[in-house]
Amino acid sequence: MKARINGITLAYSDRGTGLPIVFLHAFPLSRTMWATQEEALSRQFRIITIDLRGHGESDAPLWRYTLDQSADDVSALLNHLAIQQALFVGLSMGGYILFAFYRRYADRVKGLVLADTRAQADTEEGKEGRFQMAQTAYKKGPSAIADVMIPKLLSPATIHTKPDLVRQVRSIIEGNQISGIAGDLMAMAERPDSVPLLEQIACPALIIVGELDQATPPSDAKLMADQIRAARLAIIPHAAHLSNLEQPERFNQITADFASEFTKKT
Numbered sequence: 001m002k003a004r005i006n007g008i009t010l011a012y013s014d015r016g017t018g019l020p021i022v023f024l025h026a027f028p029l030s031r032t033m034w035a036t037q038e039e040a041l042s043r044q045f046r047i048i049t050i051d052l053r054g055h056g057e058s059d060a061p062l063w064r065y066t067l068d069q070s071a072d073d074v075s076a077l078l079n080h081l082a083i084q085q086a087l088f089v090g091l092s093m094g095g096y097i098l099f100a101f102y103r104r105y106a107d108r109v110k111g112l113v114l115a116d117t118r119a120q121a122d123t124e125e126g127k128e129g130r131f132q133m134a135q136t137a138y139k140k141g142p143s144a145i146a147d148v149m150i151p152k153l154l155s156p157a158t159i160h161t162k163p164d165l166v167r168q169v170r171s172i173i174e175g176n177q178i179s180g181i182a183g184d185l186m187a188m189a190e191r192p193d194s195v196p197l198l199e200q201i202a203c204p205a206l207i208i209v210g211e212l213d214q215a216t217p218p219s220d221a222k223l224m225a226d227q228i229r230a231a232r233l234a235i236i237p238h239a240a241h242l243s244n245l246e247q248p249e250r251f252n253q254i255t256a257d258f259a260s261e262f263t264k265k266t
């Protein structure tokens, strides 16, 4: 499905009925990374997955990107779908966008699932890495970005034993445009420190992390779980950064259990 949002076309899927759960994908992927979650969880809930600006089937304008702008896109899409409040799931960059969203639209958030993400801003070294990666994207294209990213996203065991999954991740990355990839890198480099926000988060939060995640390791997840008032932590064994793809059943179960608590309350 497509909608005209904030001057661009955004692609999204909307499946199932009941409590709306909005899924925000990682860098440099697209909403197709949530296919298994959409399939399983739409039996119980209304699952909305979005191709963020710059990704998948959404427009990728050659212009400035910010995480606040992505948060505004999500809010405008919810208006388009007549959804006032939802549960939000963000993995990695999706989590960074959820911090921006919470700053701007806390009243729309029933609960947060922060998966394989972190509250801290980039270090100077991290920003330099983003700059270099943007140059690689510009000069060599998305397949060079897939080469760099796949070892950061998936565990060595997954890379060696699940070639279909590796191919799937590669093809999602290669489906993105250079303008979107470079735009994201600039947006992530400029994002503020969200650690001070953590103690202001008043809604229930579930923090998920793959035990082998090196991009946003369990120590980052523990920091969020310690500082958000109503947070709990789930560490997924045998998963690295893309824990929803490496251990989908576990990820879906933890998320469904958390979401079910909201339906019991209403």
Ligand code: MLT
Binding pocket: 025, 026, 027, 028, 091, 092, 093, 094, 188, 215, 241
């Ligand atoms: C992601 O998975 O979204 C990225 O690894 C986030 C990042 O590069 O900080």
